[in-house]
Amino acid sequence: MTISHKIISNISVDCVIFGFDFEKLNVLLVERELVDEKSGRILIKDFTLTGYHIFEDEDLDKAAYRILKDLTGFENIYLEQFTVFGKTDRVSNEKDQIWLTYLNQGFSERILTVGYFSLIDSTKVTLSHNERKIHWFPIDEAHNLEWAFDHKQIFMKALEVLRNKVRTEPIAFELLPERFTLTQLQKLYEAIYGTPIDKRNFRKKIVQMPFIVALKVKQKGVPHKPAQLFLFSREVFEKTKKERLGFLF
Amino acid sequence: MTISHKIISNISVDCVIFGFDFEKLNVLLVERELVDEKSGRILIKDFTLTGYHIFEDEDLDKAAYRILKDLTGFENIYLEQFTVFGKTDRVSNEKDQIWLTYLNQGFSERILTVGYFSLIDSTKVTLSHNERKIHWFPIDEAHNLEWAFDHKQIFMKALEVLRNKVRTEPIAFELLPERFTLTQLQKLYEAIYGTPIDKRNFRKKIVQMPFIVALKVKQKGVPHKPAQLFLFSREVFEKTKKERLGFLF
DNA sequence: TTGCATAGTATATAAAGTACACTAAGTAAA
């Protein structure tokens, strides 16, 4: 069943999708290649965030969920709007204009884009490629990429907001499987902040948090001492909200 | 000189303007009255934020600055975009629809609005009324007002963002005159957070902050012991950024 | 049984936050 939606041409949504591979924090980007049809030569190659216009009858959040579902197949992904980019010269350099011409979108209209960041457990996701090339990039490398439009700016803002938000909200768990080890949690925070954290002090803090609950189960299939598994209990988190001062790390 | 601008009909900007009167934190609202022409009876009376559509050739930030300038006459007001509201049912209740009909804006189109909050030294501002009624409201009372559209939601989000932001960024000073006393600064933080702060502990923290510099001048014209005046030095703030851990209060 | 890899644990010190009450200085009124 396909329903045709009317697109709102001057508003779009772009998603900065973060994933964690137990080592590094990564961002999901789409490779874009403009190939000269005659010579087969690559004219432009760069990377974009995943985004699309919103539909006339569609909430902003819903548009972002739709884009994520199309890309990953999942429905319940953590999503948060973080900023709007609406400068009149957002898409002004030569390269971007060649692209827009190619896509028949013309030059004139200014498109306001709403930035969302999303956190997904990348061990679950198998990317559905279609014809587009989609890759995870470590956030450290992302700075050196050739980006399309103002997407580098959007990405950097997303990273900044993420780094602030994980301090006070328990959103980092969205990047881990439901059951995780404390080492994995520590590596995640190290990856987000980009700095090492002391193991014993980290664990001392953890045991104060009633919402990180130890399971009776241990890791299996690892070639070393298996670690205890934990999970994040949102229920306990909400219950203990008033007692807390609000900070996690 | 008037230049006619082409309006973008589906995008607007709304400003949540905060001011401080040395006692309470206030928000600037516009009173809206729909009067029946025949009977003279007031059909609807409620309050809105100040907002307007953006122009075709205008950056979002610029639109917000324009709205503030029109209202207050000032150009260099602190402004920050904090969120976008783009639900399809933003303006759906009966009252709002009566208004939109009255304004000849019709029912159908969904307007996406970008929320800005702004901080101004309200001792400087004399409101230029025109025909519209504009008032300061203490934020505590604002919850009980009759709000237009989804403006209450926008206001509450702005307040939340402000409360978080003043912890880490030196933006509160925008609400004070250039020269202020420590009691005024303390009262400001108390007004923003809605909780009392211990005077001696507050001042202990202040003296650690090199960017709050004591002037050689004292208050004049007060019927009691005059207080020392201070100012916020952005220069020193920037210089000492690396040494700080990032938190103010 | 030995080596390897990662899990898991405690204590001492420094820094920051909290609770708390009196004296000082200027104005105004008696």
Add this chain to the structure above:
DNA sequence: TTTACTTAGTGTACTTTATATACTATGCAA
């Protein structure tokens, strides 16, 4: 000129939180 009033300005003891630091335990594999 004395006194009352109002707000400014100050220090210390205690509690809590953050930081720095190194060894033993467990399971698997060779």
